[in-house]
Amino acid sequence: MTRPGGLWQNWSRTERVRPQRVEYPPTVAAVRRSVAAAAARGLPIKAVGAGHSFTGIAVSPGVLLELDDLSGLVSVDRERSRVRILAGTRLHRIPALLAPYGLAMENLGDIDRQSIAGAISTGTHGTGSRFGGIATQIVGATLVTADGDLLTVDDEENPELLPAVALGLGALGILVDVTIQCVPAFVVQAVERPEPLDDVLAHLERRFADADHFEFYWFPHTDVALTKTNTRLPADTVTAPQPLLARWVDDILVGNGVHQAVCSVGRTAPAAVPAINRLSAKVWGDRSFSDASHRVFATARGVRFREMEYAVPVERLGDAFRGLQRVVEEHGRPIEFPVEVRTAAADDRWMSTAYGRASGYIAVHRYWRADPTAYFAAVEEVMRAHGGRPHWGKMHTQDAASLRALYPRFDDFVALRDRLDPQRRFRNAYLDRVLGG
Ligand SMILES: Cc1cc2nc3c(=O)[nH]c(=O)nc-3n(C[C@H](O)[C@H](O)[C@H](O)COP(=O)(O)OP(=O)(O)OC[C@H]3O[C@@H](n4cnc5c(N)ncnc54)[C@H](O)[C@@H]3O)c2cc1C
Incomplete structure (x- = not known):
């Protein structure tokens, strides 16, 4: 949460930063303008959710995007029980959005204060041996990439990127909406x-x-x-x-x-x-x-x-x-x-x-x-x-060298990052550590 005066700190008070700019884009077009303007100024840019990560994954010393105004329902596919929602939507707001359609999220973690984009980006999970984390409920996403373009990832467009984009550590671009595969309430x-x-x-x-x-x-x-x-x-x-x-x-x-x-x-x-x-x-x-x-x-x-x-x-x-x-x-x-x-x-x-x-x-x-x-x-x-x-959002001391050995698709993820963000506009110190610069 950014305080008056521009100081941002996370929930656990392990991280704080005074970003050069804090912006509150209310639309997808405004996010694209923010990304383009940051590029023109040569500033790194990152979106934050609720600041509930214990690590520095959300720290944004350049341009910090607060997406609280980019919140709510975009569309509902009743036949397939899928909802498309804006990326800044807080988890605790989602049940009321789903209720009119008799739908629910399949599983949740311990709390619901996070944003949907923040929760999936670090691999937030609950419990249940037959259920995956929240990112596994994502069947589509729209991303603003480093050049300010929109990248759609779903069943029809770029489906091969979904396993990366649905849990992207905030390293691939700014998520503006996500589509959740829901289940009956x-x-x-x-x-x-x-x-x-x-x-x-x-x-x-x-x-x-x-x-x-x-x-x-x-x-x-x-x-x-x-x-x-x-x-x-x-x-x-x-x-x-x-x-x-x-x-x-x-x-x-x-x-x-x-x-x-x-x-x-x-x-x-x-x-x-x-x-x-x-x-x-x-x-x-x-x-x-x-x-x-x-x-x-x-x-x-x-x-x-x-x-x-x-x-x-x-x-x-x-x-x-x-x-x-x-x-x-x-x-x-x-x-x-x-x-x-x-x-x-x-x-x-x-x-x-x-x-x-x-x-x-x-x-x-x-x-x-x-x-x-x-x-x-x-x-x-x-x-x-x-x-x-x-957990990417919780304290640890590992770095790219040790993590590479733990993730079979680590190099594929880094290659995708190279392709989508060659100039590292979405970088921060934590991502440099865990993914390499
Ligand atoms: C009290 C508490 C309870 C918790 N319980 C659980 C739990 O039960 N299970 C669990 O797994 N974790 C849990 N966590 C961890 C938490 O769910 C994760 O750290 C989660 O990422 C926090 O979401 P957030 O919205 O606060 O995101 P932030 O911490 O603000 O950001 C996390 C990451 O998401 C990125 N991001 C945010 N928005 C966007 C966007 N629009 N586009 C691209 N990237 C974006 C940020 O840049 C950053 O990289 C808990 C944390 C706390 C403090």
């Missing part, structure tokens, strides 16, 4: 409860395979996993949503409020963290409810944190998790934030963390005022030993 039944961690680990594969959407949180220094098992049900299922007050108490007051207190105490009295984590694990979640899919998938995140997340081949998830447990044991300082474990199906997006392999995700967090460096470095070593690929 559906209800999700959620069951959330604390369970012995060892029981969950003992049947890890089955737990993920048996549910539509399974995930668990582990509170470090405890033997408790908070499991979430979501089941997809038809849209006409009679729902039992959480009453608003209960949702507020559970998500905001208990989830975020208790956790804020834990994090604050953790800074002044770290020795108390293990006991508080045990308490958190008890009060945080033992509930069952059902509601429209988007209301169940997305939750509120009121406590600011920093995050690193790695995708490992799903068959190595258990070993990678045990490696992480050893890191926590040996770390020396208590960890106040839960670890999140999810899965996704293999997909074909060239730069997807799940490209060509079913994946298990392990995400580690630290309170934003705590220094994550040593903890994240130790976890990263474990994940790399298991062939882990880092």
Whole structure:
């Protein structure tokens, strides 16, 4: 979010920049003018979404495009259940756009504050072994390329580019609209409860395979996993949503409020963290409810944190998790934030963390005022030993040399970048690091 005075900073406060220009193009034509004008001035240019990436992927020191005014529905293909929406549309606005057509997005991540373009560009994902990340729901896109031209990518035009453009790291151009393959609206039944961690680990594969959407949180220094098992049900299922007050108490007051207190105490009295984590694990979640899919998938995140997340081949998830447990044991300082474990199906997006392999995700967090460096470095070593690929929007230390070995289509992506942006108008320091200059 750009503040008055022109300072932009990301949600986790890991990145900040004062761009030379901030522009708010309300139309596709205006985006094209911005790109052409930046080229004439010799300035790099980038679009940002909600600034929810923890890495510097969205940092734009030249011209920063805020696309909040480029938001809403363009068209609907009722026959194929596809909607074309403008790239700046925030995820939380999409359900209302889809509701009149009885449609929904197939799967979502933990929150819905991101823009659709930002979410797909870094490979944002939820959980579910039979479902891909959000970029796999994209069947078409329109891009403003470095020369200010429009590039259409869909079934008919340039279809071979879709696996690159749908998860393009912001490196290929400015997305102005995307087409989402939707599914009929559906209800999700959620069951959330604390369970012995060892029981969950003992049947890890089955737990993920048996549910539509399974995930668990582990509170470090405890033997408790908070499991979430979501089941997809038809849209006409009679729902039992959480009453608003209960949702507020559970998500905001208990989830975020208790956790804020834990994090604050953790800074002044770290020795108390293990006991508080045990308490958190008890009060945080033992509930069952059902509601429209988007209301169940997305939750509120009121406590600011920093995050690193790695995708490992799903068959190595258990070993990678045990490696992480050893890191926590040996770390020396208590960890106040839960670890999140999810899965996704293999997909074909060239730069997807799940490209060509079913994946298990392990995400580690630290309170934003705590220094994550040593903890994240130790976890990263474990994940790399298991062939882990880092989430593009979350903190990591890898560079083009190491990432090339992890992505079979890495060189194809770089070649496409060379073709679409030979002068690197969409570059920034993060992209130089992860893709090469
Ligand atoms: C509280 C929180 C919860 C999160 N939960 C999850 C989760 O459950 N799963 C998960 O996978 N990730 C999660 N993330 C990470 C987040 O989804 C990604 O970092 C996502 O990219 C952020 O979207 P954004 O709109 O904020 O994009 P930004 O961070 O603003 O930008 C991301 C990238 O998209 C590019 N971009 C934005 N708009 C355009 C455009 N129009 N054209 C071309 N490029 C564009 C930017 O240049 C940049 O490269 C979470 C992050 C936070 C802070």
